[in-house]
Amino acid sequence: MATTTHTVTNQAPPLVGYDVFSADRALAEAVQRHLDPGLLDEALGELATLGTSAGSAQAQEWGAQADAYPPVLRTHDRYGNRIDEVDFHPAWHRLLGHAVTNGLTNAWGRPGGHVRRAAGFLVWTQAEPGHGCPLSMTHAAVPALRADPELAAFWEPKLTSQVYEGERLAAPADRTGVLFGMGMTEKQGGSDVRANTTAALPLAAAGEYALTGHKWFCSAPMSDAFLVLAQAPNGLTCFLVPRVLDDGSRNAFRIQRLKDKLGNRSNASSEVEFDSTWARRVGEEGRGVRTIIEMVAATRLDCVLGSAALMRQAVAQAVHHCAHRSAFGGRLVDKPLMRNVLADLALESEAATVLAMRLAAAYDADTDGERALLRLAVPAAKYWVTKRATPVAAEALECLGGNGYVEDSGMPRLLREAPLNSIWEGSGNVQALDALRALGREPAALDAFLREVGAARGADHRLDGAVKGLLTELADLEGAEARARRLVERMALVLQGSLLVRYAPSAVADAFCGSRLGGDWGTAFGTLPHTLDLASVVERARPQL
Structure with a gap:
C-alpha cells in the first residue's frame, strides 16, 4: 500500500515533556497558599523538578511497563524451600525508588511536610498510580507506631528515609529505608474488622505474640513489615509483623496468591497466612x-489525593487532545458543547485538588481546631472525591473518541484505576457512617467544619443557600443512616464550594456554585449553564507544554 495513505494529520501530539506540577495551576496555587513564604522557593523548586520527571517520556514509559508486566509470586525456590517472594518489573522499582528519594514517604518531620508531600504525591502518581499504595502505607504507619515510643524510635527513621533498597530482604537493623504494608481485612469480615478471627497468643517476652490466621487482602506483600489486626486475649489489637526477624531468618509470612484485579495491576495485593508468626x-x-x-x-487522605491525581491527568489529556484536534471546521476545544464538557470536568478536578490540599494543610497545622476539621472532612472528602474519579475518567476518555478507548492512549488504565480509591480504606457506606459517627459523638468536628465553610459566607448566594439547606438537614438526624450518602455528599460539595469561592478565579467558583450548588446541573458532564465563562475554565485546565 502506498505510504502516502498513511500520512498522519489532525492528531494531537503526545502530552509529554512538560512539568506536571507547574502546568497544574490549581495545585501550584494551593502550595503557594498553604506554605509559609520562607519555604516556598525550595518547595516550588523541588515540585517543579518532580513535575518535570513525571511529565517525561521516561516516566511515562515506566508507568506503561509497570502496568503491562504485573508482579509475579514465587512461593518456593528451585530446591523446594518456601520463600514467598514477589518479583516486579524493573520499571516498578524505578518508579518507587524515584518516589522514595523525593520524600513521598516523609511528611512528618519537616515544616510544611504534609503540603509538600501531598503535592508531590498528586504529581508523581500521575506517572503511574499503582505504586502509590506502598508509598501511602509507609507514610501512614508513622502515627500508628507512635503509640509505642520504643517502636517509633527504631522504625520511624527508616520509614521516613529517602533511601530505597529495592527487593533486598534483610534484618530490620540492617536496612536504612523500609516500606510498610497493612493487613486488616479477612474473608468473613471485610470492613467489619471486629469480626476478625486471626488469633494472637502472648509469648514469654513482654509485647511479643504468635499470630495464627489469614488476611484476605494484604497490600504490598513485598514490604519489610506490616501493621495487622488480630484477636489477643483482651480483644482486637494492633501488631507489627516484620518479614525478616532480628536474627536474619524469615518470619512465617505465607503468601497464598496474588489478587487478579480490575486495575492497580502494577501493585501486588495478596492473601496471606500467619502460622505462629512472630x-x-x-x-x-x-x-x-x-x-x-x-x-x-x-491513607484515606491519600485516597483523596490519588483520585485528584487521576482526575487531573484525565482532564489534562482530554483538554490537550481537544486543543489540537479539529472536527467540523474548527478545533474541538472551541466547539460550545465540547467546551461545556471540558469545563465541567475541569471543575471536578480543581475542586478535588483544592480540597485535598486544604486537608493536607490541616495536618501541618495540627491544632485542636484543624484536627477536629479533619475528623469530619476526611471521610466526607474520601466519600465524594473518590466516587467522582470514575465518571471523570470515563468522560475524559470519551473526549478522545476511539483513540481514548485504545490502550496506547493511557486512558483505559486511568479508567480501570479510578474505582479503587472509593473501595480502599473503607467503601462509600463506611465513609458515610464514619461521618455520621463524628456528627453524633464529636460536636467539635461539626463546629470546625461549619467555621471552615462559613469563611466564605456572603460571597455567593448559592453557596449560602446550600449551607442553609445542609444546616436544616443536620438539625434532624432522625433516620440519618438511610440518607447518609446524600448528607455527606452535600457536606463535601459545600466545603469544595467554600474553598473555590475563596481561592479560585471567579469563573471557576461561579461555574461550580451555579452547577453543583445552584441546582442547574444535569446528570452527565457537559450540562453547565451556557451563560458561564466556560472558555476561561477550560483554558485554566489546559497543560502548557
Missing part, C-alpha cells in the same frame, strides 16, 4: 482499632 504489639491490648485509626486516616 509479632510485636503496638499500643494496648484490645485497642487495636484506636491504634491503627491514625494510619487509616492518613
Whole structure:
C-alpha cells in the first residue's frame, strides 16, 4: 500500500515533556497558599523538578511497563524451600525508588511536610498510580507506631528515609529505608474488622505474640513489615509483623496468591497466612482499632489525593487532545458543547485538588481546631472525591473518541484505576457512617467544619443557600443512616464550594456554585449553564507544554 495513505494529520501530539506540577495551576496555587513564604522557593523548586520527571517520556514509559508486566509470586525456590517472594518489573522499582528519594514517604518531620508531600504525591502518581499504595502505607504507619515510643524510635527513621533498597530482604537493623504494608481485612469480615478471627497468643517476652490466621487482602506483600489486626486475649489489637526477624531468618509470612484485579495491576495485593508468626504489639491490648485509626486516616487522605491525581491527568489529556484536534471546521476545544464538557470536568478536578490540599494543610497545622476539621472532612472528602474519579475518567476518555478507548492512549488504565480509591480504606457506606459517627459523638468536628465553610459566607448566594439547606438537614438526624450518602455528599460539595469561592478565579467558583450548588446541573458532564465563562475554565485546565 502506498505510504502516502498513511500520512498522519489532525492528531494531537503526545502530552509529554512538560512539568506536571507547574502546568497544574490549581495545585501550584494551593502550595503557594498553604506554605509559609520562607519555604516556598525550595518547595516550588523541588515540585517543579518532580513535575518535570513525571511529565517525561521516561516516566511515562515506566508507568506503561509497570502496568503491562504485573508482579509475579514465587512461593518456593528451585530446591523446594518456601520463600514467598514477589518479583516486579524493573520499571516498578524505578518508579518507587524515584518516589522514595523525593520524600513521598516523609511528611512528618519537616515544616510544611504534609503540603509538600501531598503535592508531590498528586504529581508523581500521575506517572503511574499503582505504586502509590506502598508509598501511602509507609507514610501512614508513622502515627500508628507512635503509640509505642520504643517502636517509633527504631522504625520511624527508616520509614521516613529517602533511601530505597529495592527487593533486598534483610534484618530490620540492617536496612536504612523500609516500606510498610497493612493487613486488616479477612474473608468473613471485610470492613467489619471486629469480626476478625486471626488469633494472637502472648509469648514469654513482654509485647511479643504468635499470630495464627489469614488476611484476605494484604497490600504490598513485598514490604519489610506490616501493621495487622488480630484477636489477643483482651480483644482486637494492633501488631507489627516484620518479614525478616532480628536474627536474619524469615518470619512465617505465607503468601497464598496474588489478587487478579480490575486495575492497580502494577501493585501486588495478596492473601496471606500467619502460622505462629512472630509479632510485636503496638499500643494496648484490645485497642487495636484506636491504634491503627491514625494510619487509616492518613491513607484515606491519600485516597483523596490519588483520585485528584487521576482526575487531573484525565482532564489534562482530554483538554490537550481537544486543543489540537479539529472536527467540523474548527478545533474541538472551541466547539460550545465540547467546551461545556471540558469545563465541567475541569471543575471536578480543581475542586478535588483544592480540597485535598486544604486537608493536607490541616495536618501541618495540627491544632485542636484543624484536627477536629479533619475528623469530619476526611471521610466526607474520601466519600465524594473518590466516587467522582470514575465518571471523570470515563468522560475524559470519551473526549478522545476511539483513540481514548485504545490502550496506547493511557486512558483505559486511568479508567480501570479510578474505582479503587472509593473501595480502599473503607467503601462509600463506611465513609458515610464514619461521618455520621463524628456528627453524633464529636460536636467539635461539626463546629470546625461549619467555621471552615462559613469563611466564605456572603460571597455567593448559592453557596449560602446550600449551607442553609445542609444546616436544616443536620438539625434532624432522625433516620440519618438511610440518607447518609446524600448528607455527606452535600457536606463535601459545600466545603469544595467554600474553598473555590475563596481561592479560585471567579469563573471557576461561579461555574461550580451555579452547577453543583445552584441546582442547574444535569446528570452527565457537559450540562453547565451556557451563560458561564466556560472558555476561561477550560483554558485554566489546559497543560502548557
